[in-house]
Amino acid sequence: MKKQFFCAAAAALAMISAAPAQAQPQTQDDPYQWLENIEGEKxxxxxxxxxxxxxxxxxxxPRFAPMxxxxxxxLTSKARLALGSIHNGYVYNFWQDDExxxxxxRRASVESYRAGAPEWETLVDVDALAEEEDRNWVWGGVxxxxxxYTHCMVELSDGGSDAAFWxxxxxxxxxxxxxxxxxxEGKSSVAWLGPDTLLVGADTGEGSLTTSGYPRTVRRLARDAALDEAPVLYEGEETDVAxxxxxxxxxxxxxxxxxxxxxxxxxxxxxxxxxxDALGDLEKLPLPMNADFEGVLGGRAIFLLREEWTYDGETYESxxxxxxxxxxAEAQTVMTxxxxxxxEDVEIGKSGLVISYLEDVSGKAARFTPRKKGGWKRKEIGLPDNGVIEIISAGGGTDDAMLSFESLTRPEALYYAPARGKLKKIAETPAFYDATGVVVEQRFATSADGTKVPYFIMGLDSVLKQGNAPTVQYGYGGFLIPILPVYYEDPARPQHxxxxxxxxVKRGGVLVLSNIRGGGEYGPKWHQAALKENRQRAFDDFIAISEDLIETGVTSPEKLGAIGRSNGGLLMGAMLTQRPDLYAAIDCGVPLFDMKRYNKLLAGASWMGEYGDPDIxxxxxxxxxxxxxxxxxxGEPYPKVLFYTSTKDDRVHPGHARKAAAKMDGLGYDFFYYENIEGGHGGTANQDQLAYRTALEYAYFARMLMPRSE
Incomplete structure (x- = not known):
């Protein structure tokens, strides 16, 4: 059970309404603050x-249309893998395509799914529902x-924002x-206590939200009862995040x-x-403050430690x-x-755990089963090497699991791992491009403080041998999120x-994935190395990779571009202002940019543990x-930047990108700017919008790094 406050995926708790941000008083030294008025006509x-x-x-x-x-x-291919999780004999899946x-x-029986011929039955058709109810419904989750798995709460947002209905x-x-x-509608969380009872975190009026804008209380909501009258099970402090x-x-x-x-x-x-359904007193568990709760197995709560923990005379490593x-109240080590x-991930089956992990940014997976006499038995799952492994499903009333494997050049394959028996590949995505001649290498650059920082480079062998190629370098470097060499995992990130x-790449470009500090490639210490006052280390790591690409002849400053979104957009802003001499193009998506006011805009106050408090x-x-x-x-050699954001992004305020572009305009710089009117923090609300924005991004890089005369 991961915290997902910030990036990529749906953030059940990372929510706050736009109104408070629009009410912020004007500061004397910011002439562009009026652009923080999200829906303001001006x-x-x-x-x-x-x-x-x-x-x-x-x-x-001319490259935009084909792109x-x-x-x-x-993005709309029906040949993509329909990945889903097992629950009570069915595999459940959410699917988007051109239709x-x-x-x-939807769902299909495990038997048909495992046989490679899933017989799908639709549960919720979001397109039909949106038409029937005349609402711009965007799927949030379930x-x-x-x-x-009969009683369900379905989350739907109007336009793709974090604020949603259940x-x-x-x-x-x-x-x-x-x-x-x-x-x-709001930034709520729900959990089923029983068929007639929910535990709910929601905005129920004055005093129910923290200063970060998240639910401050957990209420026990009985069927047919009013939410604002439901008894409070627990109330946090107003200064808490959530x-x-x-x-x-x-x-x-x-x-x-x-x-x-x-x-x-x-x-x-x-x-x-x-x-x-009767709850006793809540007991505070003696876990360290920096630990992730993963679930329960046989009366044991499973945690992933993010800091060292000393308990009952034993020390457990970060x-x-x-x-x-x-x-x-006893503790055992499952895996160090x-x-x-x-x-990377811990999933809980009927009688054991499935854990995926990275080894020098290469995926591995293993089963862990508790022994009757104590300790845990470990058995590696024999998936291919040198790629990315994801646990698709583990549990759902069984010890059978499903895992996927992919790499930058190898399409995603789905494997069924029964509790007993042999691993079996049950499906594979066909190649979306011809990877003949494409090579992927892992290299290491030396950062300013001497740290070796890994990165992946992908390009045609002929292009890499020739050198000085148009190159796009991607980075993120924050919130424990690793950047992995996937084929097709998160389509919102077009660097995959x-x-x-x-x-x-097939047009002669080179792609680089940067595994800089601040991410989770080497665990909590890799992340903590770039927190708060050490943020510059993440920037130095990215710069070191850029310099290594230039020194080894892969590219040159005239042909090097950089791309990042969200926290990676902050990284792009740092590259723009610190080392503009290194880049001919910078793609800065849904960025954090004004770090003086970030904690006053939307969900920003919750990230002070990452960046610090600008008011101190x-x-x-x-x-x-x-x-x-x-x-x-x-007077700086800034490249012509592409900024993009979304009006409906209620996580990272669109004012960051707006003000960045406006200030550059005021300083006399040219730029590109694109703001989708809907789409939330992902920047898009459907696959067509995502295809359009992705084409804009690569057309931008082609324009800046591949002049048409070449």
């Missing part, structure tokens, strides 16, 4: 004008009561429940946890066992997976990763193999050295 007029200018220019490039068709062919633009939530759905009837549970509940079903009993997060990376865990006995390893190979002079002293907005100045 601001939107500015957005429309910038969109029209930039879209016209980029669409005019758009290429992106669309991948299902908004998507369908939470169902185990083990039956509605009860019956998977047996394949219909929304008339008069069932309903949580109005409070949420989790309910784990284990051997016929429910284990209830309340998670209080005083800061982004710190959590306190409170526990109560549910007996016939990065280790431990099992804590909820009845006997080596120095070059990092635990399928899209980059088809749209960039000692912390602003180091933030101010890299905050891109404050460090923009005239």
């Amino acid at each position: 601001a939107l007029d500015w957005v429309r004008a910038q969109n029209a200018r930039s879209q016209e220019a980029l669409e005019a490039d 758009y068709e290429e992106a669309l062919s991948v 299902h633009v908004r998507g369908v939530w 939470d169902c009561l185990s083990p039956d 509605r009860e759905f019956d998977s047996s009837d394949k219909a929304f429940v008339e008069g069932g549970f309903y949580i109005p 409070v949420a509940a989790a309910v784990e079903q284990d051997n016929g009993g429910a284990h209830v946890f309340v998670v209080r997060s005083p800061s982004f990376f710190e959590s306190e865990y409170y526990y109560a066992r549910s007996e016939d 990065g280790a997976v431990i099992a804590y006995g909820l009845a006997g 990763p080596a120095a070059n390893q990092s635990v 193999g399928a899209l980059a190979g088809l749209m960039w 002079p000692e912390e602003w002293a180091y933030i101010s050295k890299y905050s891109p907005y404050q460090n923009l100045k005239a």
Whole structure:
């Protein structure tokens, strides 16, 4: 059970309304603060004008149209793997293609799925629902009561924002429940306690949210009861980041946890066992503040430690997976990763764990089963080497698991790993591009402080041998998130193999993935090395890779571009203001940019554990050295930047990108700007919009790094 406050995926708790940000008082030294008024007519007029200018220019490039068709062919392909999780004899999957633009939530029997011929039945058709209800519905996710998986809460947002509605759905009837549970639009979290009871974190009026804008209370909501009158199970502090509940079903009993997060990376865990829906007193568990709760197995709570923990005379290392006995209060080590390893995911089956981990940024996976006499038995799962492994499903009332393997040049393959028996490949995505002649290498650059930093380089062998190639370098470097060499995992990030190979590498470009500090490639220590006052290390790592690419002849400053989004957009801002001499193009997506005010805009206050508090002079002293907005100045060799964001992004405020572009304009620099009016933090609301934006990005790089005369 991971914290997903910030990037990539749906962030159930990372939510706050836009209104408070629009109410912030004008500062005397920021003439562009009016652009923080998200839906203000003046601001939107500015957005429309910038969109029209930039879209016209980029669409005019003759490479844009074919790039758009290429992106669309991948993103809407019916040949993509339909990945899903096992629950009570079914595999559940959410699917989008050219016929299902908004998507369908569906299921197939495990037997048909395992045989490679899934017989799908649709549960929710989001396109049909949007048309029927005349709403711009975007799928958010689903939470169902185990083990039956009949009672479900479906999350839908209007336009793709984090703020969403929760509605009860019956998977047996394949219909929304008339008069069932309903949580109005907001940044809410839900967990099933029983078929007639939810534990809910939601905005119920004054005092119910933290200063970061997340739910401050967990309420016990009975069927047919009013949300604002539901009894409070737990109330956190107003200064906390968030409070949420989790309910784990284990051997016929429910284990209830309340998670209080005083800061982004710190959590306190409170526990109560549910007996016939009756909860006893919540007991605070003696876990360290920096630990991730993964679930319950046989009365043991499974945690992934993000810091060293000394308990009952034993010391457990940072990065280790431990099992804590909820009845006997004893702790056991399940797995302690080596120095070059990092635990990525822990999934809980019927009687054991499946753990995926990295070893020098290469994927591995293993099963762990508790021994009767103590300790844990480990058995590696024999998946291919030199790629990315993801646990697709483990549990759902079985010890069978499904895992995927992929690399930048190798399409995603799905493997069925039965509790007993041989590993079997059951499906594989066909190649989305011809990888003949494409090579991938892992290299290491030396950062400013002497640290060896890995990176992946992908290009045609002939192009790499010739040298001085148009090159796009991707980076993120934050929030423990590793950058992995995947073929097609997160289509919102166009640097991955399928899209980059088809749209960039086959045109003679080179792709580079940077595994800089701040990420999770080598576990918590790799992340912590770039926190707060040490943020510059992440920037230095990215610069070191850029310099290594130039020194080894892969590219030159005239042909090197950089790309990053969200926290990676902050990285791009730092590259722009610190080393503009290294880059001929910078793609800066849904960025953090004004670090003086980031904690006052939308979900920004929750990230002070990552960056620091700009309102504390000692912390602003180091933030101010890299905050891109404050460090923009005239007379610098800035490349022509592409900024993009989304009006509906209620996680990272679109004002960051707007103000960055406006200030550059005021300083006399040209730029490209694109703001989708919907789409949330992903920047798009459907596959067509994503294909369009991806084509804009690669057309931009082609324009800047591959002049048409070549």
